[in-house]
Amino acid sequence: MRVCPEHGPPSEPEHRFCEVCGRNLVTGEAAPVMPVPTVSLSSRAGLACTGCGDSGTEPYCDNCGRRRSVGRDHAELDLSAVAAVTDRGRRRPRNEDAVVIGRYDGGLVSVVCDGVSTSTRSDAASLSAAEAGVAALLDALTAGADPAEATALAAHAAAKAARAAAGPDESDTPPSCTYVSGVVTPDAVTVGWIGDSRAYWLGAEPACLTVDDSIAGQLAAGRPAPATVDADPTSRALIRWLGADSDDAEPQVVTLRPSGEGRLLLCSDGLHHYLSDPAELTAAATGSPIEVARHLTTVALEGGGHDNIAVAVLSFPALGGSAA
Amino acid sequence: MTAQFTAEVDQNEYLPEGGRVVDAIVTVTAQGGDLRDASTALTAAQVILVDTSGSMAMPGTKIAEAKKATAVAIDTLRDGVAFAVVAGTAGAHMIYPGDTRMVPANPQTRAEAKAAVSRLRADGGTAIGRWLDLANYLFAGQQAEVKHAILLTDGQNQHETPAELQRVLDACEGKFICDSRGVGTDWVATELRKVASTLLGTADGLEDPSELPAAFRSMTEAAMGKSVADVSLRVWTPAGSKIRFVKQVFPQVEELTGRKVEVSARIGDYPTGAWGAESRDYHISVEVEPDTIGEEVLAARFSLVSGGSVLTEKLVLARWTDDTALSTKINPQVAHYTGQAELASVIQEGLKARDEGDAETATAKLGRAVQLANESGHEGTAKLLARVVDVVDAPTGTVRLKKQVAGVDAELTNVRSTKTVRVKKKQPEEG
Numbered sequence: 187m188r189v190c191p192e193h194g195p196p197s198e199p200e201h202r203f204c205e206v207c208g209r210n211l212v213t214g215e216a217a218p219v220m221p222v223p224t225v226s227l228s229s230r231a232g233l234a235c236t237g238c239g240d241s242g243t244e245p246y247c248d249n250c251g252r253r254r255s256v257g258r259d260h261a262e263l264d265l266s267a268v269a270a271v272t273d274r275g276r277r278r279p280r281n282e283d284a285v286v287i288g289r290y291d292g293g294l295v296s297v298v299c300d301g302v303s304t305s306t307r308s309d310a311a312s313l314s315a316a317e318a319g320v321a322a323l324l325d326a327l328t329a330g331a332d333p334a335e336a337t338a339l340a341a342h343a344a345a346k347a348a349r350a351a352a353g354p355d356e357s358d359t360p361p362s363c364t365y366v367s368g369v370v371t372p373d374a375v376t377v378g379w380i381g382d383s384r385a386y387w388l389g390a391e392p393a394c395l396t397v398d399d400s401i402a403g404q405l406a407a408g409r410p411a412p413a414t415v416d417a418d419p420t421s422r423a424l425i426r427w428l429g430a431d432s433d434d435a436e437p438q439v440v441t442l443r444p445s446g447e448g449r450l451l452l453c454s455d456g457l458h459h460y461l462s463d464p465a466e467l468t469a470a471a472t473g474s475p476i477e478v479a480r481h482l483t484t485v486a487l488e489g490g491g492h493d494n495i496a497v498a499v500l501s502f503p504a505l506g507g508s509a510a
Numbered sequence: 511m512t513a514q515f516t517a518e519v520d521q522n523e524y525l526p527e528g529g530r531v532v533d534a535i536v537t538v539t540a541q542g543g544d545l546r547d548a549s550t551a552l553t554a555a556q557v558i559l560v561d562t563s564g565s566m567a568m569p570g571t572k573i574a575e576a577k578k579a580t581a582v583a584i585d586t587l588r589d590g591v592a593f594a595v596v597a598g599t600a601g602a603h604m605i606y607p608g609d610t611r612m613v614p615a616n617p618q619t620r621a622e623a624k625a626a627v628s629r630l631r632a633d634g635g636t637a638i639g640r641w642l643d644l645a646n647y648l649f650a651g652q653q654a655e656v657k658h659a660i661l662l663t664d665g666q667n668q669h670e671t672p673a674e675l676q677r678v679l680d681a682c683e684g685k686f687i688c689d690s691r692g693v694g695t696d697w698v699a700t701e702l703r704k705v706a707s708t709l710l711g712t713a714d715g716l717e718d719p720s721e722l723p724a725a726f727r728s729m730t731e732a733a734m735g736k737s738v739a740d741v742s743l744r745v746w747t748p749a750g751s752k753i754r755f756v757k758q759v760f761p762q763v764e765e766l767t768g769r770k771v772e773v774s775a776r777i778g779d780y781p782t783g784a785w786g787a788e789s790r791d792y793h794i795s796v797e798v799e800p801d802t803i804g805e806e807v808l809a810a811r812f813s814l815v816s817g818g819s820v821l822t823e824k825l826v827l828a829r830w831t832d833d834t835a836l837s838t839k840i841n842p843q844v845a846h847y848t849g850q851a852e853l854a855s856v857i858q859e860g861l862k863a864r865d866e867g868d869a870e871t872a873t874a875k876l877g878r879a880v881q882l883a884n885e886s887g888h889e890g891t892a893k894l895l896a897r898v899v900d901v902v903d904a905p906t907g908t909v910r911l912k913k914q915v916a917g918v919d920a921e922l923t924n925v926r927s928t929k930t931v932r933v934k935k936k937q938p939e940e941g
Contacts, residue, residue, distance in 0.1 A: 251751070251798070
C-alpha cells in the first residue's frame with residue numbers, strides 16, 4: 187500500500203501521486219515546488235465608453251464622441267505582497283495617473299506614471315508607459331537580468347511606448363508622463379525614475395530615494411540647476427518626462443540594500459503633495475500593502491485631492507518562491 | 511507621387527457649462543512639387559462654351575477677344591485632352607469638331623479648332639441652359655477624371671426660363687465642373703454665381719474684353735493642374751449632435767450644408783470637386799449635447815476623402831470648463847470668416863434691395879458691407895462697393911447710395927461678393 191507520510195493513503199490504491207501534496211507515492215519524492223507564476227495587474231480602464239457605454243479603442247467614442255478614459259477613475263490592484271491604488275482625486279476631470287504591479291518568481295515590481303496635465307490625452311502615455319515598463323521589467327528579470335539593468339531596459343521600453351501614444355495631430359503637446367519603477371528582490375530594492383513621481387523607503391531609516399526632475403528638486407538635492415533652463419529656483423515644473431516631445435529615456439537608478447523589513451512606496455505627486463516626509467509616511471504605513479495603499483490614497487483625498495493619486499506598495503524582502 | 515493634403519484646425523474648444531455650439535475653421539492645403547507635372551496629372555476633358563449672341567458684336571472687340579481667348583485655351587490644353595468648342599445662342603452648336611463628340615488635343619486638332627473658331631460670327635440669342643445641356647451630353651461620352659467647361663456670356667439668359675436653366679443645372683450637377691465668366695455690361699451676376707455654385711466652379715466678370723485670353727488660359731491651366739478628382743469633405747459628428755452648417759469660406763463662400771450625402775448615421779460627405787495645388791478654408795458649426803465640466807468630446811471628425819482613401823483628417827473638440835477666461839475667448843479665424851460670410855450676404859441683399867427700389871434697406875446693408883470690408887482689410891470688395899455707394903465713414907459703415915451706377919459695377923460687386931480674404935497676419939499687440 188502506497189501511503190503519503192503526511193496525508194495518508196490515496197483515495198484509490200492504484201494512484202501514484204498524493205492528491206493533496208502531489209508527492210510521488212512510488213519513489214517517495216516530494217512534489218517539486220511550483221515556481222510563482224509571473225503576473226501583472228494594470229489600472230487600465232475597460233473598453234466601454236463612460237458616456238454611452240459603446241465599446242471601442244479609438245481615442246474618442248465613435249458613437250457619442252466623448253474622450254475615452256484610458257485609466258480607471260479608481261482602481262485597486264492587489265497581488266498580496268505588492269498592491270496599488272489609484273484615484274482620480276477631487277478636482278481633475280479624469281484619472282491620468284497609471285499604476286501597474288507585477289510579481290515573478292524572484293520578486294515584485296511596480297511602475298507609477300503621472301500623466302502631464304498640460305499635454306493632450308496624457309493618460310494614453312501614462313498607461314502605455316506603465317504597462318510597457320512592467321512588461322519589460324518582468325521579461326528582463328525572469329531572463330536573469332540584474333535589477334538595475336532591468337530598470338534601465340524598462341525605462342527605455344516605457345519611453346518608446348509613451349512616444350507611440352502620440353496621434354498624428356498631437357505634435358504641439360503630445361501625450362506625456364512621468365515614470366518611476368520599483369523592483370524588490372530578496373535582498374535589494376531598486377528604483378528608477380524620470381520626472382517627479384517618487385519612491386520612498388518605509389522602514390528603519392526611512393528615506394525618499396528619488397530626486398525630482400524639477401529645478402526645485404535638483405537644488406534641494408544639492409545638485410546644480412540645469413543651465414539650459416531659465417531657472418526659477420522654486421519651479422516645480424518638470425525638466426524631464428516621457429513622450430513624443432522628449433527623447434530622454436535614461437532613468438536615474440538607485441539601489442538600496444535594507445538591513446531589515448520594510449516597504450517600498452511608489453507614488454505620484456497627488457500623494458507627496460500632501461504627505462512627503464518619509465518618517466510620517468512610514469508611520470502611516472500599517473497593515474497589508476493594499477491597506478497601506480488605500481490609507482495613503484485616503485490621506486491625499488482628505489487633504490484636498492487636487493490631483494490624480496497613484497500609490498504602489500511593495501513588501502521587502504520579497505520572498506522568492508512564496509511571494510504570494 | 512500624388513498630392514499631399516494637410517489640414518489645420520482653428521477653434522476655441524472651450525465651452526461654458528451647458529454650452530452647445532462648436533465652431534471651427536479648417537484650412538486644407540494640397541501641395542506637392544510635381545502637382546503640375548503632366549505625368550501625374552489626371553486625365554481631363556474640356557468644353558469651351560462661347561456666347562455668340564448678336565450682342566457679342568457690340569462692340570466687336572467682345573467677339574474678337576472671345577475668339578482669341580478660345581484659341582489661347584485650346585493652345586493651353588495638354589496633348590491628349592479631349593476637347594470641343596460650342597457656340598452658344600438661343601441654341602447650342604458644335605463649332606469643333608463638326609459633330610457632337612470630343613476629340614483629343616494634338617497639333618492637328620488644335621489647328622483645325624482654331625481655324626473653326628476664327629470663322630465664328632455673332633448672331634442670335636442667349637440660352638445658357640442649352641449650352642450646358644450640350645456640354646453635359648459631350649462629357650457623358652468621356653472617361654476623363656476631370657471634366658471642365660468654360661462658359662463665356664455677355665448677356666442675360668433671355669431665351670429660356672429660370673426653371674429651364676435650373677432643370678439643366680440639376681442634371682449637370684456632379685457631372686462636370688464649370689467656370690463662368692461675364693464680359694461686357696449686360697451679364698447677370700446671380701445667374702453666373704448659380705452656375706458656378708452648382709457646378710463647383712468659379713464665377714467672375716471681366717471689365718475689359720482684352721482680359722479674356724488671360725482668363726481663359728488661367729482657367730484651363732487650373733483644370734489641367736488638377737491632380738485629385740472627386741474629393742469630398744467627410745464629416746463625422748457624434749450621436750445627439752446637429753450640424754448647424756458646413757461652408758467653404760475661402761477662396762469664396764460656398765454653402766455646403768444642403769449638399770450632404772449621407773454615408774452613415776454619423777457621417778456625411780460634401781462634394782468639393784477636383785483639387786490641384788491649392789488651399790481652401792472651411793467653417794463647420796456643430797451643436798452638441800453639453801457634457802459635464804472637465805469632459806472632452808469629439809464634436810466633429812473632419813476629413814477629405816477621394817475614391818475611398820482618406821487624404822487628411824482633423825479633429826474638432828469640445829471641452830467644458832468653468833474658467834470663463836477660456837470659454838469666452840473668441841477665435842480670430844472663426845470671427846473673421848463669420849464676418850466674411852456676412853459680408854457676402856449683405857452685399858447680395860443690399861444690391862437686391864437697391865434693384866427693388868428699397869433705398870433704406872440697401873443703404874443699411876451696403877453700409878454694413880463697407881464696414882465689414884474695412885474691418886477685414888478686404889480691399890477688392892471695398893473698391894467695388896465704392897462704385898455703388900459713396901462712403902462717408904467706413905469704420906461706422908456710413909454710406910449714401912450713388913445716384914448713377916453703371917450696371918456692370920453692381921454686377922461685378924455682386925459676382926465677387928463671395929470672394930473672401932484670409933485673416934491678416936497678426937500684428938504685435940499694442941499696449
